[in-house]
Structure formats: structure tokens, C-alpha cells
Amino acid sequence: MTVNTPALCFRSKKILAPMVRVGTLPMRLLALDFGADIVYCEELIDIKMVQCKRVVNEVLETVDFVAPNERVVFRTCVRERDCVVFQMGSADAERALAVAKLVEKDVAGIDVNMGCPKEYSTKGGMGAALLSDPDKIECILSTLVKGICKPVTCKIRILPSLEDTISLVKRIEKTGVAAIAVHGRKKEERPQHPVHCEVIKAISEAVSVPVVANGGSHDFIKEYTDIEDFQQATGASSVMIARAAMWNPSIFRREGLCPLKEVMQEYIKYAVRYDNHYTNTKYCLSFYIGNRNCHTGSDLFYEETTAILEAKKASLKAKTQDEDEQMEDTDVIKMAVRFDKREYPPQITPKMYLLEWCRKAKHPQPVYETVQRPLDKLFCSVVTVAEQKYRSTLWDKSKKLAEQAAAIVCLRTLGLPEGKLNEGENHLINKRKRENQEFLNNKEHEDDLLVEASHKRAHFTEGASDSSSSVVRR
Numbered sequence: 001m002t003v004n005t006p007a008l009c010f011r012s013k014k015i016l017a018p019m020v021r022v023g024t025l026p027m028r029l030l031a032l033d034f035g036a037d038i039v040y041c042e043e044l045i046d047i048k049m050v051q052c053k054r055v056v057n058e059v060l061e062t063v064d065f066v067a068p069n070e071r072v073v074f075r076t077c078v079r080e081r082d083c084v085v086f087q088m089g090s091a092d093a094e095r096a097l098a099v100a101k102l103v104e105k106d107v108a109g110i111d112v113n114m115g116c117p118k119e120y121s122t123k124g125g126m127g128a129a130l131l132s133d134p135d136k137i138e139c140i141l142s143t144l145v146k147g148i149c150k151p152v153t154c155k156i157r158i159l160p161s162l163e164d165t166i167s168l169v170k171r172i173e174k175t176g177v178a179a180i181a182v183h184g185r186k187k188e189e190r191p192q193h194p195v196h197c198e199v200i201k202a203i204s205e206a207v208s209v210p211v212v213a214n215g216g217s218h219d220f221i222k223e224y225t226d227i228e229d230f231q232q233a234t235g236a237s238s239v240m241i242a243r244a245a246m247w248n249p250s251i252f253r254r255e256g257l258c259p260l261k262e263v264m265q266e267y268i269k270y271a272v273r274y275d276n277h278y279t280n281t282k283y284c285l286s287f288y289i290g291n292r293n294c295h296t297g298s299d300l301f302y303e304e305t306t307a308i309l310e311a312k313k314a315s316l317k318a319k320t321q322d323e324d325e326q327m328e329d330t331d332v333i334k335m336a337v338r339f340d341k342r343e344y345p346p347q348i349t350p351k352m353y354l355l356e357w358c359r360k361a362k363h364p365q366p367v368y369e370t371v372q373r374p375l376d377k378l379f380c381s382v383v384t385v386a387e388q389k390y391r392s393t394l395w396d397k398s399k400k401l402a403e404q405a406a407a408i409v410c411l412r413t414l415g416l417p418e419g420k421l422n423e424g425e426n427h428l429i430n431k432r433k434r435e436n437q438e439f440l441n442n443k444e445h446e447d448d449l450l451v452e453a454s455h456k457r458a459h460f461t462e463g464a465s466d467s468s469s470s471v472v473r474r
Contacts, residue, residue: 008083008108008151010179010210010238013037014227014252017181017214017242018087018113018155021283025062025075026270028084031245033266035252038083040240043113043121044074046090049099054106055377060274063106075274076106085153087111091125091136093143100148109150109178112140115157117187128157128187134171141175151178155214155240157187158199165199166206173207181212181240191218191243200234210237217243224254246287260288332382332389333413338396339404343420350407350418357416358385366410368403381406 016023016031018040028039052065052073065074076084086107090096100110113121114130114137121127130137137154144152154177159165172180182203184195195215204211213236220230221244231239244251249267250258264285271281339350354366363386370381378395381402390413392405411418 008038008085008178010038010151010153010212013212013238015181015212015238015240016040016245016249016252017240018043018085018111019242019246020118021280022246022287024276024280024284025077025080025274026267026276026281027249027284028080029077029270029274030249030263030267031252032080032083034250034258035254036245036249037238038085038108039080040085040087040111041074041076043087043089043116043127045124045126046088046092046095046099048073049088049102050095052102054102056374058374062274065103074103077274081106082108085109085111087113087155089113089116089121089124089126090140091130093136093140096140097143097147100144100150100152104148104150107150109153110144110148111153111155111181112144113155115155115181115183115187117157131156131159131168131187134168137168138171138175141172141177145176153177153179153181153212155181155183157183157185158196158203160186162199162202166202169203169207169211173209177209179210179212179237180207181214182236184213184215184234191215195219197230197233200236204235204237212236212238212240214240214242217241217245217247221251223257224251227251246284248288264288332391333409334391334393335409335412336393337405337408337412338392338394339401339408343422345419345421348419350404350411353417353419354383354385354407354411357411357414361386366407368406370399370402372399383407383410385410 016039023042116127122129213234216230379402383406390410396402
């Protein structure tokens, strides 16, 4: 039976805004603990995300989106699955859709950043740069709304004129978005400039889709009760909080702010529990403590949590090894080898040597069965030759490398050459040279035949032409 997750509602919600380098998993979970209804991740650029691979991290119990350089670009967990909105930076509808489909089943909604004024975003035509291209905005949002099942939102800034701003939000509304978040400042304005509550209110009155007010931290929101005041001033459906939450995530706590020392302790627990990069952890903590030296007393927790995670990792590794042994056939011949292409001539591999030997010995060609281990995503291959199986006990980072290693085990067991540079004369190279020379000789012969045939046709044509001319002269 399929269980449908309720659609995310954007009315009467208190929301953690997307903040670069701040809105990582520890901050999002902390905001939820203190009472936030919805949390946005930091803006993640579509070009980076489309290169990522979705990996289930069994040790941390998270879903990680990992870049080719093994860096975790986005990490999430079950705790926030029904309330986290993935915000992306994009200027391309198809690429945005590809990213949305990649993360769709692990998040509650998708948001497109159309308000960030920073150069790293605008220079790629993303963020606030999109505000001057309504056609592209409409294309991106319409493509996402039609292409995925989760709600789609966007976050904008206000335009120089109220008329243009209203015109833009009405056009956005027609794409079918679930909500529009509005930072009540123009793209050239900064936090010290007053937030334009009247503009957000005019937007709220002009559209029927929920409007989420953002930008009130500097002028309005100092504690929980101020959130409602900002909502009333803007007439918005919900409120999105950035800086006030960055300074103290307990701004979402109905009972009032918690002491920063307690907030920091809870943040560090999440940072350790979910292996948050230490530079990001330090960056986020700097907003809590400012220039003050605040001892959190979390050293013992760090040591205990690290020990638990290491024990869990070891347990999972042992379990995986046990499963590997149970899955293996007892008649598999094993050897600890790896394939290093630097030890072989260009375009010559152990698999080629094994295939050549099977042909000469009149055996069926080798059959490779390759599996990937869930824990670390490494590969192992078993090759069957003449009804005997061979494999390397070492796991490799790619399917191709694992198959080459299995071929090496087979060749070494049978006492056959594998084509390494230090084996002396390489008969496969000589064979290829002979085949290439034969090909060239055959081609030259074919070219000669073509030239000869061409001469004959020319001679025949000339003779026919002369005969025709003589007939005409008669």
C-alpha cells in the first residue's frame, strides 16, 4: 500500500529561512526542536547538485548527496523529511527539474532562489538576477510544478516599483506554486535598510497563494512574540526568519529564548551526531557567541558520541563482511590483487588476455558477475572460466576495476601471462600490430583495385565517346 505524505502547508507557519553556510542539518534540526514548522536548507547550486550521487549513510542514518570529489553537498534525515524545503540556485529549467527529481523523495518541497543579491549567485543568472527576466522565472517554475509531485515555492525580493512587483507575483502565482516568500527589500538594499512591510502587505492582498514574509529580523523580531507582530504588519500567511534565528534558533520557542550556552550545547550535539564539517560548525557557532568566550562543556559528549558512531561503523562493517562470506560460493578461488593500469601497456588489460586464452583453449568466453556493497559503495566481481570461479578479496571503487582484478586472479591461478610491462614480449601487442598491418595492406590493395577500376571505366568511357562521335559524323 502506498502512503501519501500530506502536502506541505504554508499558512500560519514559522519558517527557518535559507541561509548560506548556516542552514545545514544541525541548524535545521535545532530550529525544529525549538518550534519551527518548516525549515529551508541553504541555497545549493544546480550545476553542483546534478553531479551528486544519492547515498544512504547507514552509520549516520542519513541520506547524503555526494559530489564526485566525495564531499557531501546535502545531508538530510528522516526527522526533517516532512518539513524540509530544498532550495536551489538555478537559471535553467531542465537542470532545475533534474535536481528536483534527484532529491524529491527525501524532502517536503522544492524552492528556487530568486532573491539572493550576492555576486556568486547573480553572476550565473541566478538569484536576484532572475527578477529582471520574468519569462525565465515562469519557465523554471512551470517546469518544476509540472515535473514533480512535491510543492514548489520561490523566494523573491521586491522590485523598484510596486506595480512591477505586483505584476511579477501575479505571473508567478499562475505557474501553480504553493507559496511565494518575499524578502521585503530591493536587491540593492541590505539588512540595515528598513524592511518594506507595506509592499509585502500589498502583495499578500494581490494574490491568493500564501505569501511568506521575510526580512523582519533587524526591525521587528527580537523574541517569539514579535513574529506575530511582523506577520500582522505584512498581512502575510506565514513568517520566514533568517538572522534572528542565526543569532539564536530558540527564537522559535513559544516559551521564550533559551540561554545561548544551552543553544550551543544542543547545536554541538547535532554537529557531532551528524558529522558536520568542523569549519561549518565553527562558522555557525560564531554567530551565537560573537566575541565572547563561552565554554559549552561538550567535550565529554563529543568523545562519547564519537565512540558510539565508531562502534556502529565497525558493527556495520563486520555485518557486511559476514554477509559477503555467506553469499560467496565455497569453490571460488580468491586472491588479494588490484588492477593498476600503470603496470600495463596502453589498451592492453588482463581481461583481454583472459578472453584470448579462452578462445585458444576453446572455452566459452569469461562471464563476470559484479556486485556493489551498500556500506561503502565499493565493487567486487567474480569471473567464471571453464566452470571455475575467481575473485579478488579486495573491493574496488568501480565495476571495471573489479572485473580486471578478477581476471588477474584467474590468470595467475592458471599460470598465464596477464600482459604486464615487466613480462617481456607482449604477444597481444604483436598481434594487434600484425592485425593493424594486415588492415593497412588490405586497404592499400583495395585502393589499388579502386584506382585500376577507375582507369578502366575512364578508358571505356573514352572509347564509347569516340564511337558515338563517329556515328554522328556519318
